[in-house]
Amino acid sequence: MYRHLALFNQEExxxxxxxxxxxxxxxxxxxxxxxxxxxxxxxxxxTPGTGRGELGSGEKRDRDxxxxxxxxxxxxxxxxxxxxxxxxxxxxxxxxxADAIWDSIDMRMDSRRKERRESLIKKKVQKLRKERPKIQQxxxxxxxxxxxxxxxxxxxxxxxxxxxxxxxxxFDRYTPAPDSLLEQARRENTSYxxxxxxxxxxxxSVSAMTPVQDLTKLGIxxxxxxxxxxxxxxxxxxxxxxxxxxxxxTALSYQKVSSSAEVGDKKRLxxxxxxxxxxxxxxxxxxxxxxRLEEDDGKLTEARKIISLGYNNCPNSEDVWLEAARIHPPExxxxxxxxxxxxxxxxxxxxxxxxxxxxxxxxxxxxxxxGLEHIPxxxxxxxxxxxxxxxxxxxxxxxxAVECIPTSVEMWLALAKIETGxxxxxxxxxxxxxLPTERMIWIAAAQLKEANGEEGIQMVINRGxxxxxxxxxxxxxxxxxxxxxxxxxxxxxxxxxxIIMETIGHELEDEDKLSTWIEEAEECIARKSFCTARAIYxxxxxxxxxxxxxxxxxxxxxxRHGTREDLMNVLSTSVTHCQHSYTLWMMYAKExxxxxxxxxxxxxxxxxxxxxxNNERIWLAAVKLxxxxxxxxKARDILEKARDSAGTQNVWMKSALIERxxxxxxxxxxxxxxxxRQYPKFHKFHxxxxxxxxxxxxxxxxxxxxxxxxxxxDSIPLWxxxxxxxxxxSGTNRARTILEKARTKLPESxxxxxxxxxxxxxSSGKELAMNMMSxxxxxxxxxxxxxxxxxxxxxxxxxxxxxxxxLNTCDEDPYVITAAAKLFCQNEQFEKARxxxxxxxxxxxxxxxCWAALYRFEQDHGTEETLNDVVKRCGIAEPRYGEKxxxxxxxxxxxxxxxxxILVEAAKLM
Numbered sequence: 001m002y003r004h005l006a007l008f009n010q011e012e013x014x015x016x017x018x019x020x021x022x023x024x025x026x027x028x029x030x031x032x033x034x035x036x037x038x039x040x041x042x043x044x045x046x047t048p049g050t051g052r053g054e055l056g057s058g059e060k061r062d063r064d065x066x067x068x069x070x071x072x073x074x075x076x077x078x079x080x081x082x083x084x085x086x087x088x089x090x091x092x093x094x095x096x097x098a099d100a101i102w103d104s105i106d107m108r109m110d111s112r113r114k115e116r117r118e119s120l121i122k123k124k125v126q127k128l129r130k131e132r133p134k135i136q137q138x139x140x141x142x143x144x145x146x147x148x149x150x151x152x153x154x155x156x157x158x159x160x161x162x163x164x165x166x167x168x169x170x171f172d173r174y175t176p177a178p179d180s181l182l183e184q185a186r187r188e189n190t191s192y193x194x195x196x197x198x199x200x201x202x203x204x205s206v207s208a209m210t211p212v213q214d215l216t217k218l219g220i221x222x223x224x225x226x227x228x229x230x231x232x233x234x235x236x237x238x239x240x241x242x243x244x245x246x247x248x249x250t251a252l253s254y255q256k257v258s259s260s261a262e263v264g265d266k267k268r269l270x271x272x273x274x275x276x277x278x279x280x281x282x283x284x285x286x287x288x289x290x291x292r293l294e295e296d297d298g299k300l301t302e303a304r305k306i307i308s309l310g311y312n313n314c315p316n317s318e319d320v321w322l323e324a325a326r327i328h329p330p331e332x333x334x335x336x337x338x339x340x341x342x343x344x345x346x347x348x349x350x351x352x353x354x355x356x357x358x359x360x361x362x363x364x365x366x367x368x369x370x371g372l373e374h375i376p377x378x379x380x381x382x383x384x385x386x387x388x389x390x391x392x393x394x395x396x397x398x399x400x401a402v403e404c405i406p407t408s409v410e411m412w413l414a415l416a417k418i419e420t421g422x423x424x425x426x427x428x429x430x431x432x433x434x435l436p437t438e439r440m441i442w443i444a445a446a447q448l449k450e451a452n453g454e455e456g457i458q459m460v461i462n463r464g465x466x467x468x469x470x471x472x473x474x475x476x477x478x479x480x481x482x483x484x485x486x487x488x489x490x491x492x493x494x495x496x497x498x499i500i501m502e503t504i505g506h507e508l509e510d511e512d513k514l515s516t517w518i519e520e521a522e523e524c525i526a527r528k529s530f531c532t533a534r535a536i537y538x539x540x541x542x543x544x545x546x547x548x549x550x551x552x553x554x555x556x557x558x559x560r561h562g563t564r565e566d567l568m569n570v571l572s573t574s575v576t577h578c579q580h581s582y583t584l585w586m587m588y589a590k591e592x593x594x595x596x597x598x599x600x601x602x603x604x605x606x607x608x609x610x611x612x613x614n615n616e617r618i619w620l621a622a623v624k625l626x627x628x629x630x631x632x633x634k635a636r637d638i639l640e641k642a643r644d645s646a647g648t649q650n651v652w653m654k655s656a657l658i659e660r661x662x663x664x665x666x667x668x669x670x671x672x673x674x675x676x677r678q679y680p681k682f683h684k685f686h687x688x689x690x691x692x693x694x695x696x697x698x699x700x701x702x703x704x705x706x707x708x709x710x711x712x713x714d715s716i717p718l719w720x721x722x723x724x725x726x727x728x729x730s731g732t733n734r735a736r737t738i739l740e741k742a743r744t745k746l747p748e749s750x751x752x753x754x755x756x757x758x759x760x761x762x763s764s765g766k767e768l769a770m771n772m773m774s775x776x777x778x779x780x781x782x783x784x785x786x787x788x789x790x791x792x793x794x795x796x797x798x799x800x801x802x803x804x805x806x807l808n809t810c811d812e813d814p815y816v817i818t819a820a821a822k823l824f825c826q827n828e829q830f831e832k833a834r835x836x837x838x839x840x841x842x843x844x845x846x847x848x849x850c851w852a853a854l855y856r857f858e859q860d861h862g863t864e865e866t867l868n869d870v871v872k873r874c875g876i877a878e879p880r881y882g883e884k885x886x887x888x889x890x891x892x893x894x895x896x897x898x899x900x901x902i903l904v905e906a907a908k909l910m
């Protein structure tokens with residue numbers, strides 16, 4: 001029995017045997033029973049643990065291996081990373097086989113993601129290197145050039161030395177030198193002029209043992225050697241050398257020092273262009289770019305070699321041939337262009353370049369005629385050939401040119417210009433037949449008629465426009481206006497007028513005509529095409545003869561840019577059409593009086609009275625006319641009649657002024673008293689009456705000003721008169737009090753604030769005046785008068801900043817512009833100062849102070865011509881305003897003073 005049991009235990013169990021199943025026990029197996037475990041294959045696309053947020057198999061296994069390696073260093077030695085239940089088991093062949101299988105699976109899974117992972121890592125590294133490059137990368141182009149540095153250059157690099165900022169220890173101890181060191185120094189400094197016997201036998205030299213210590217003598221010796229070499233170079237003629245200084249300096253100037261970055265860029269560009277020419281040798285721009293790159297780099301020989309390869313590879317490109325001719329010497333360039341002309345005989349540029357290289361006209365003609373044999377329809381070649389001929393031969397060539405190129409307007413016009421008389425007409429007739437749609441032929445025909453002094457110019461232009469319209473040519477007003485201006489510049493004034501008359505109203509609506517014509521005339525005036533603008537105005541006056549503004553513009557044009565005769569013709573015509581325009585009548589009378597015809601001016605004013613009865617302006621014009629000619633009695637009679645028929649404020653004021661100028665003080669007082677009763681709100685009457693009393697009693701004048709302010713509390717001149725009177729009569733405090741009242745009443749008046757600033761400057765000094773100026777600019781930030789005074793008060797060092805602030809605030813104010821011009825003058829920038837002074841008078845020609853400043857500037861820094869020009873322009877502008885200007889023009893002693901004289905006196909005050 002026991003023997004049978006032992007045999008049973010030694011036998012192999014069946015394959016499907018599970019111990020304990022007979023006793024109803026649950027069976028189980030271990031790894032040692034069945035060997036390495038075999039897990040079921042997962043489904044396609046299944047990744048264990050992804051539902052719980054786990055990583056993939058490869059990444060998880062790597063992370064598990066790292067974690068297990070930290071806690072079990074011997075795990076890799078055992079070949080097993082498992083922990084927990086199986087951590088204490090041995091590592092057998094089945095485990096090794098299982099690990100090998102899993103490693104192969106991991107390697108396969110890792111190979112699937114390897115390219116993607118490596119590309120992501122590469123992108124991250126590149127991005128990081130771009131954001132924070134290494135120093136090695138920044139200096140890569142420089143370190144590349146270090147391979148060319150020689151050993152001698154390396155040895156010549158200086159040491160960095162001591163650059164520490166630490167406080168160095170000072171050694172104040174003194175250690176005497178030993179005797180051996182002193183003896184050695186003595187021997188080295190000793191010079192010998194004899195040698196002993198042993199040195200002679202041995203052949204040694206003392207000079208080899210003893211160094212030269214006299215550096216001064218050494219320098220003198222070097223200078224002697226250099227001087228001798230230079231003398232050998234010099235020629236026998238004194239002052240001449242075999243060295244070409246001009247070429248030497250040219251070579252020096254041609255040398256270009258490039259930075260390392262430029263060198264690197266050129267290397268990359270050179271490689272790129274070389275690859276382009278290698279890939280596509282038939283691409284001409286690449287060869288040209290390569291040659292110019294080498295030329296820019298100073299390698300002219302290399303550039304010529306490259307361009308030679310270029311025209312060999314691109315023989316049909318004229319650009320390559322021309323580039324080759326440009327960078328070669330003239331003689332070689334001629335040969336190159338000869339080959340180019342044989343290769344591409346239809347290239348106009350090649351023939352022109354070849355002719356340009358020739359120095360003799362005979363050879364130039366030969367080249368151009370040879371080119372015309374190949375290209376007979378080239379306008380440029382014909383033009384170049386005709387320029388080299390005399391008039392007779394040029395006429396022959398132009399006849400041949402119009403035969404070869406009948407559609408060339410330039411050839412026809414050139415032939416018509418060179419022909420004379422009937423031949424020119426015949427040429428233009430032939431040109432009209434050949435080119436019926438070309439407007440320049442008709443314009444040339446009109447110019448020919450004008451040059452010959454013939455009539456019918458406008459008829460030619462009219463016929464030409466009708467013909468062009470019949471052939472479907474669009475008539476553009478702007479093009480014809482440009483042609484009219486061109487004719488004016490050529491001196492064909494009648495042709496210009498004819499073009500304007502026939503085309504200026506083409507396809508314009510009636511309601512737009514006047515505004516369009518005025519705008520175009522102003523644009524012509526701005527371009528200094530005065531005859532064209534005059535023609536536009538003349539045509540407009542025929543269409544709108546009753547427009548007063550149009551006649552005023554015409555009169556202003558003639559007054560500024562025309563003659564007095566033309567001005568008189570315009571004004572005489574204007575008053576016949578606009579009889580009720582008192583402005584035109586007064587301009588007509590004034591210009592007539594300026595011409596010296598006083599009686600005619602009176603007749604004109606009499607006619608003006610008949611058409612404009614009781615007009616104040618005409619009455620005053622008649623008074624001014626008589627007063628300017630010292631006919632005060634006649635002026636008084638006219639004013640007396642004017643007070644009865646048109647008793648306006650200005651008529652009463654002029655009446656009082658006449659009495660003042662005549663010296664009739666009682667009559668002046670009587671008229672002013674009557675005028676104040678009749679017009680109590682007119683502030684000028686109170687000012688004139690106050691000025692009358694200032695000559696007798698300041699207290700009475702004060703009462704007049706105070707009474708006037710009760711009636712005219714917003715009159716700035718009246719406040720200023722009272723302030724200045726109080727300063728004389730009672731002192732600064734009383735004047736300051738009145739100014740405070742004036743500022744309360746008129747808080748935004750620049751004149752009141754300016755007077756306050758000046759009062760503080762006179763009484764308390766600059767500091768308080770600057771404080772007052774700050775308040776004034778806060779209340780009146782756009783006042784140019786205040787800004788100009790502020791600039792004047794500022795120190796010289798700060799004036800530039802103040803001018804800048806003023807121009808930013810009010811750049812078109814004449815006072816600010818004048819202050820800026822004055823600053824330029826102080827800085828000796830005279831041309832800029834002249835420009836700014838002229839800008840000031842252009843902005844506001846009515847302000848006399850600006851004219852006076854310009855006149856003073858031209859006196860100091862201009863010429864007689866510029867000075868006369870200022871006087872002429874000022875006379876045309878007739879300024880009336882300005883503090884210094886009014887102080888002279890309103891002075892009783894300067895009655896009837898002309899504008900030119902006022903300008904000279906005002907300039908003295910600037």
